[in-house]
Amino acid sequence: MNQIPTAAILCLSLTFYGLTACHAQNDIPQEQQKQQSSSKIQQSYQLSTIAQFNESWAIASLKDGRLLITERKGKLQLFDPQTKQKVEVKGVPKVAYGGQGGLGDIALHPQFAQNRQVYISYAESGQGGYGAVVARGELDLSNPQQPQLKNLKTIWQQVPKVQGQGHYGHRLLFGSDGKLWISSGERQKFDPAQDMQSNLGKILRLNDDGTPASGNPFMSRGEIAKQVWTLGHRNPLGIAFDHKGQLWVAEMGPKGGDELNLITKGENYGYPVVSNGDHYDGKDIPDHNTRPEFKAPEISWTPVISPSSLIFYKGNQFPAWKNKALIGGLSSEAIVVVDTEMKPVKEVQHLNMKQRVRGLLEAPDGAIWVLEDGKNARLLKMTAK
Structure with missing residues (x-):
C-alpha cells in the first residue's frame, strides 16, 4: 500500500471477495456536502521539514524531546530534533517486510522513566504464513551513540498466522490505567473479524505483560476471547483516547466506508457482515443501518481518506483543534480534523x-509532528502560523 500505482494495480487484480488494501473514490452526496460546508473551521498552520526517513511508520517521544521513529524494513531510529542527529537503535528483531508488513508501532510503558520498557509491533513469518506480534524490551540509552533494545520478549501475537501481507493493524496504546490496547486487523480474511477463536479484526485490552486484562467482556469464551474488548473491525490503523477518556478507532473500509468508531466494551462493529463500503468486485455489503444489532461508525467517508493514524489534539498552539480528532490520511494525502463532540460527528477541516501521511504526534509545546509515508518520507513539524 506504499505506492499508489501498485495499489491501483491490486484493485484490478485482486478480486477474491473483492477486498484489497486500496480504495476507490466515489462522489460525495449533495446533502453530505451541505453538512460539511456548514461546520467548517479554518485553523491556520505552517510546516517545516526536519528530517527524512525510509518508509517510516510510527513515532514516539522521549521526555527530553528526542524521537523514536520506526522504519518498516526493520530499523528503529533515535532522532534528536535539536541537533538533527539520527542514530539507529540496535537489537530490533528480524521483521517480515513486504506488502503492508514490517516494523510497525512503538509505545513507551507508562512508567518508562523507571523501568525503561518499550513496546514494538511488527510482522513475522511462521507456521501458516504471517502475523503481527508485540514485543517488550528495555531501551538502553547509557551510551548515546549506541542505543539498543535489550531483553526483548514477545508478549502477544495474532492468531492464527495466515497467508498474505495486508491488514496487520498492530497499533499500540496505553490507557491511563496502564492497560495496553492493540488494534488487530482482519488480515484481508473477512471472517476472522467475527470469530472469537481468533484475535484478528479485534480491539484488544491487555495487561502490560500481554496477558488478558480483568474486566474484559468475553472472559468465559476461551483463551483468545479473553483478550477481546470489541470485534468486527477491518483494518484499524488509528487508536486514541479523547479528553474525556473515551477510546476511538479509525479504520479503513473496503471500497468506500472508512470509519471513525467510538469504542464501547463488548460491542460488535459488524465487519464483514455490514459496511458503508462495498467489495472491490462490485458485490454489495449491507450498510450499517440495515443491521442495528451492529454498532455503526460515528462518521464514515466515501470517498475514502485511508486513515493511517489518529490523535486527539490537547495543546494550545491550534485553538480551533482543541479536543478534536486529527486523522492521518494515506490515499487522501491529508490530515482530517473531526469534531467528535458534534451530533452527529462531523469533519470540520481537511x-x-x-503527501501520504503515516503518523501524527503532539509535541510538548503543542506543535504537531507529522510523519510521511514511503521512501524519503519527511518528518515535518506543524506549528502555528
Whole structure:
C-alpha cells in the first residue's frame, strides 16, 4: 500500500471477495456536502521539514524531546530534533517486510522513566504464513551513540498466522490505567473479524505483560476471547483516547466506508457482515443501518481518506483543534480534523498535505509532528502560523 500505482494495480487484480488494501473514490452526496460546508473551521498552520526517513511508520517521544521513529524494513531510529542527529537503535528483531508488513508501532510503558520498557509491533513469518506480534524490551540509552533494545520478549501475537501481507493493524496504546490496547486487523480474511477463536479484526485490552486484562467482556469464551474488548473491525490503523477518556478507532473500509468508531466494551462493529463500503468486485455489503444489532461508525467517508493514524489534539498552539480528532490520511494525502463532540460527528477541516501521511504526534509545546509515508518520507513539524 506504499505506492499508489501498485495499489491501483491490486484493485484490478485482486478480486477474491473483492477486498484489497486500496480504495476507490466515489462522489460525495449533495446533502453530505451541505453538512460539511456548514461546520467548517479554518485553523491556520505552517510546516517545516526536519528530517527524512525510509518508509517510516510510527513515532514516539522521549521526555527530553528526542524521537523514536520506526522504519518498516526493520530499523528503529533515535532522532534528536535539536541537533538533527539520527542514530539507529540496535537489537530490533528480524521483521517480515513486504506488502503492508514490517516494523510497525512503538509505545513507551507508562512508567518508562523507571523501568525503561518499550513496546514494538511488527510482522513475522511462521507456521501458516504471517502475523503481527508485540514485543517488550528495555531501551538502553547509557551510551548515546549506541542505543539498543535489550531483553526483548514477545508478549502477544495474532492468531492464527495466515497467508498474505495486508491488514496487520498492530497499533499500540496505553490507557491511563496502564492497560495496553492493540488494534488487530482482519488480515484481508473477512471472517476472522467475527470469530472469537481468533484475535484478528479485534480491539484488544491487555495487561502490560500481554496477558488478558480483568474486566474484559468475553472472559468465559476461551483463551483468545479473553483478550477481546470489541470485534468486527477491518483494518484499524488509528487508536486514541479523547479528553474525556473515551477510546476511538479509525479504520479503513473496503471500497468506500472508512470509519471513525467510538469504542464501547463488548460491542460488535459488524465487519464483514455490514459496511458503508462495498467489495472491490462490485458485490454489495449491507450498510450499517440495515443491521442495528451492529454498532455503526460515528462518521464514515466515501470517498475514502485511508486513515493511517489518529490523535486527539490537547495543546494550545491550534485553538480551533482543541479536543478534536486529527486523522492521518494515506490515499487522501491529508490530515482530517473531526469534531467528535458534534451530533452527529462531523469533519470540520481537511488539510491538503500533498503527501501520504503515516503518523501524527503532539509535541510538548503543542506543535504537531507529522510523519510521511514511503521512501524519503519527511518528518515535518506543524506549528502555528
